[in-house]
Amino acid sequence: MNQNRVYEYRRNFIMSLGGVAAVGVIGSGFVLQTASAAGEIAAKPADQPVTNAKRWGMLIDVTKLTDGGAAMVAACKQEHGWGDEMHSADAQKAHWSRVVKVTDKLTQNSFSLPVMCQHCEKPPCVDVCPTGASMKRADGIVQVNKHICIGCRYCMMACPYKARSFVHEPLQDQKPHSPRGMGTVESCNMCVHRIDEGRLPACVEAAPDAVIFGDLNDPNSAVSQAMKTVGGKQIRADLGLNTGVRYHGI
Ligand code: SF4
Numbered sequence: 001m002n003q004n005r006v007y008e009y010r011r012n013f014i015m016s017l018g019g020v021a022a023v024g025v026i027g028s029g030f031v032l033q034t035a036s037a038a039g040e041i042a043a044k045p046a047d048q049p050v051t052n053a054k055r056w057g058m059l060i061d062v063t064k065l066t067d068g069g070a071a072m073v074a075a076c077k078q079e080h081g082w083g084d085e086m087h088s089a090d091a092q093k094a095h096w097s098r099v100v101k102v103t104d105k106l107t108q109n110s111f112s113l114p115v116m117c118q119h120c121e122k123p124p125c126v127d128v129c130p131t132g133a134s135m136k137r138a139d140g141i142v143q144v145n146k147h148i149c150i151g152c153r154y155c156m157m158a159c160p161y162k163a164r165s166f167v168h169e170p171l172q173d174q175k176p177h178s179p180r181g182m183g184t185v186e187s188c189n190m191c192v193h194r195i196d197e198g199r200l201p202a203c204v205e206a207a208p209d210a211v212i213f214g215d216l217n218d219p220n221s222a223v224s225q226a227m228k229t230v231g232g233k234q235i236r237a238d239l240g241l242n243t244g245v246r247y248h249g250i
């Protein structure tokens with residue numbers, strides 16, 4: 001993903017906000033700021049360590065997802081190859097993201113949204129892991145080290161978003177950038193291999209009008225500016241986990 005494409009995605013997202021919000025964004029000169037922020041996911045040289053200078057995150061505008069996020073989930077599956085287990089029942093298959101339907105019991109209003117690891121600033125999954133396999137990178141990406149995961153599944157129980165799953169059987173034809181293993185835990189890793197190459201996560205590419213991705217530490221980044229304008233709700237904000245995945249329209 002080159003930087004022009006990154007800019008294009010962000011511009012589409014901002015323009016898609018519509019109505020008063022879009023007028024406010026354009027009127028404040030935000031589009032110009034977006035252009036200057038296009039390099040925020042520039043490729044990281046392999047010899048440079050990951051630092052906490054950036055914190056990666058995304059804002060998902062649920063009102064712009066006409067399919068409830070199905071295309072995002074499909075792109076994730078394509079990128080990481082989960083869900084192709086031969087023998088598991090559907091309920092047992094590993095997953096990295098899923099579409100969740102929410103219905104207000106009072107009004108019966110329903111909508112769907114994609115739910116993946118929320119990349120919590122204070123991740124309970126990391127706190128409970130006995131081996132350190134469940135870990136958070138300095139740039140906020142939470143992931144599982146398959147080499148030292150012992151499959152105890154404490155992290156699955158600790159995750160309030162049910163964002164993690166378990167591989168029950170041997171896997172074949174794994175993607176080289178996304179190795180997985182029987183008896184270990186699966187979870188969205190924010191497409192860390194793409195980010196380190198200066199590319200957008202697969203699900204973000206799949207929903208260019210509905211998702212904006214970037215550096216939450218930079219107040220001038222496109223994602224920070226968008227959240228300043230339209231908000232960025234957390235699922236279960238009451239838990240105080242300060243998630244890196246935020247939503248608009250929920
Ligand atoms: S959403 Fe779940 S798996 Fe992801 S960081 Fe938070 S607790 Fe961990």
Ligand code: SF4
Pocket residue numbers: 075076077079080096097116187188189190191201202203204
């Ligand atoms: S960031 Fe990557 S791993 Fe996470 S849900 Fe999106 S496509 Fe899947």
